[in-house]
Amino acid sequence: MRNPTSELTRERTRSAWVFLAPTLFVLLMVAGWPLGRTIFFSFTDASLETIGESTYKMVGLANYFGDYGVFNFGTAEGFWKTDWGMAIGNTFKFAIVSVVLETILGVVFALVLNAEFKGRGFVRAAVLVPWAIPTIVSAKMWAWIMHDQFGVMNALLRSAHIIDHNIAWTAEPAYALWAVVLVDVWKTTPFMALLTLAALQMLPRDCYEAAHVDGIHPVKVFFKVTLPLIWPALMVAVIFRLLDALRVFDIIYVMTSNSVSTISMSGFVRREIVDNNYVGYGSAASTVLFLIIGACTLIYLKVSRVDLGGKK
Amino acid sequence: MDLMTLQRFFGKLGLYVLVALISLFCLFPFYFAFVTSLRSGTELFSTTLWPQSASLKNYVSLFTIAEQPFGRHILNSLGVSAMVVVASLFLGVTAAYALGRITFKGKGLLLLTVLAVSMFPQVAVLSGMFELMQAIGFYNHWWGLTLPYMVFTLPFTVWVLTTFVRDLPKELEEAAIMDGCTPWGIITKVFLPVMWPALVTTGLLAFIAAWNEFMFALTFVLDNSDRTVPVSISLISGADKYEIPWGKIMAASVLVTLPLIALVLVFQRKIVGGLTSGAVKG
Numbered sequence: 001m002r003n004p005t006s007e008l009t010r011e012r013t014r015s016a017w018v019f020l021a022p023t024l025f026v027l028l029m030v031a032g033w034p035l036g037r038t039i040f041f042s043f044t045d046a047s048l049e050t051i052g053e054s055t056y057k058m059v060g061l062a063n064y065f066g067d068y069g070v071f072n073f074g075t076a077e078g079f080w081k082t083d084w085g086m087a088i089g090n091t092f093k094f095a096i097v098s099v100v101l102e103t104i105l106g107v108v109f110a111l112v113l114n115a116e117f118k119g120r121g122f123v124r125a126a127v128l129v130p131w132a133i134p135t136i137v138s139a140k141m142w143a144w145i146m147h148d149q150f151g152v153m154n155a156l157l158r159s160a161h162i163i164d165h166n167i168a169w170t171a172e173p174a175y176a177l178w179a180v181v182l183v184d185v186w187k188t189t190p191f192m193a194l195l196t197l198a199a200l201q202m203l204p205r206d207c208y209e210a211a212h213v214d215g216i217h218p219v220k221v222f223f224k225v226t227l228p229l230i231w232p233a234l235m236v237a238v239i240f241r242l243l244d245a246l247r248v249f250d251i252i253y254v255m256t257s258n259s260v261s262t263i264s265m266s267g268f269v270r271r272e273i274v275d276n277n278y279v280g281y282g283s284a285a286s287t288v289l290f291l292i293i294g295a296c297t298l299i300y301l302k303v304s305r306v307d308l309g310g311k312k
Numbered sequence: 313m314d315l316m317t318l319q320r321f322f323g324k325l326g327l328y329v330l331v332a333l334i335s336l337f338c339l340f341p342f343y344f345a346f347v348t349s350l351r352s353g354t355e356l357f358s359t360t361l362w363p364q365s366a367s368l369k370n371y372v373s374l375f376t377i378a379e380q381p382f383g384r385h386i387l388n389s390l391g392v393s394a395m396v397v398v399a400s401l402f403l404g405v406t407a408a409y410a411l412g413r414i415t416f417k418g419k420g421l422l423l424l425t426v427l428a429v430s431m432f433p434q435v436a437v438l439s440g441m442f443e444l445m446q447a448i449g450f451y452n453h454w455w456g457l458t459l460p461y462m463v464f465t466l467p468f469t470v471w472v473l474t475t476f477v478r479d480l481p482k483e484l485e486e487a488a489i490m491d492g493c494t495p496w497g498i499i500t501k502v503f504l505p506v507m508w509p510a511l512v513t514t515g516l517l518a519f520i521a522a523w524n525e526f527m528f529a530l531t532f533v534l535d536n537s538d539r540t541v542p543v544s545i546s547l548i549s550g551a552d553k554y555e556i557p558w559g560k561i562m563a564a565s566v567l568v569t570l571p572l573i574a575l576v577l578v579f580q581r582k583i584v585g586g587l588t589s590g591a592v593k594g
Contacts, residue, residue: 015495016410023407034440134524136542155359290436
């Protein structure tokens, strides 16, 4: 009574797990295990030296709450003025403002790139370049452009009489975070533009022809037809970028040397673990960051309704 | 009728002005970095936008100063990026075949896990990874970075390849199964030959991601000889501690950007296709 089809199915299922085993092993090793250890360290007083020798001891929730915890509500100046509070504030300010600007600029770029003009292929490639280069390089290039004494930005703004003295864009707390936002917008607008462009190219042509015949103003067509149609794709891209922006580290570390007025959550975690050698305390902060991003990921999965079963 | 042509003329003009502005916005920093990299001495501090004289001094000094072996750093970066590409593609292809072609229990959950890992903040694994790297002897070696880099390259490689494999026609493997081909034979003889476009795309994206990575490279490598390019650029310093050699930094920036510009120009369509298939991390 052996059924050849189910025999084949069983064998295929077995080979599926065999083929998945190496990938699952690597993912467990690089993601699951270190994440578990980091969460574990957040309940200890570990330092970089004691990690290897396992001589750290458990401290319960002391790294999270109380006078030495990341959530210290007892300070005189208040939680939002502690370094971790500042880091949370900076990160969200950075993420929200840069993603909003990138989305608006990205849609404008995409609309332009979707039009017919000579040299379109070249411009589409040019737009990819800021996205492809290392973040460190873009941070250094802009740091030079925004240099307080010899930067072109100050020189141009002065010759246009917009400012009357040189401004230290990356050092003055009032401007530093916005300088970082500018660089991030420059670097990631292309990503938004290309995802939006892909959505634009899938739109049906006939409703545009109808609108054209009816003589409806192009701006109205954009808000009434185009935007609602590309909205789902745009939202996926926006949440995707938002998740990325919440993890920001490189730009801020290089441009403003991690000063407290611009430090991000990731920057704070690395500073505590590596520079200050408070592995337990830093791990607690990184666990909080992980939970925040985890919550955002769940929202992303819900909004994008990712096709997991392969049913389409 | 004349009004229409006039309107169209201004519409076209406006479009080209926008195109010019976009190109300027994207390319100006590179142009200025290039101009700066050719300047030396006091010329560096002039804010004119045009090159005055061209000197290759900055480029030469990148490769001749022993304390900062930039050539060595480029080789390290190339090495680790290549290893990351090979490892992620190998693991990605086998996993994609299982996830894309075979139905079994728990597949949805596995795909969800893969997607969740791709959203991981890097610092979430920082202290655990530090411990692991030291325990297995990967710490402080350029090739050791291959391991942590899998955190961000493997999930998206698996994801994109799975989407690609899933959409291939059913008939492709049916004939092979009838002929009694083993699953490994199906992967190597049936799927690999048609998967080249997807492999090139994911390989490129993995290469760019590994080439550009900064935080792990900064944290897990301390020796100067094992540094990668992004860390090297962030640490370029002059003879005097307080004098930042901008010309040299810009020369290094230009050098690491050129190969990427070449890749982008050649593989533009493939990169965009990879980015849009499943909204993959940039």
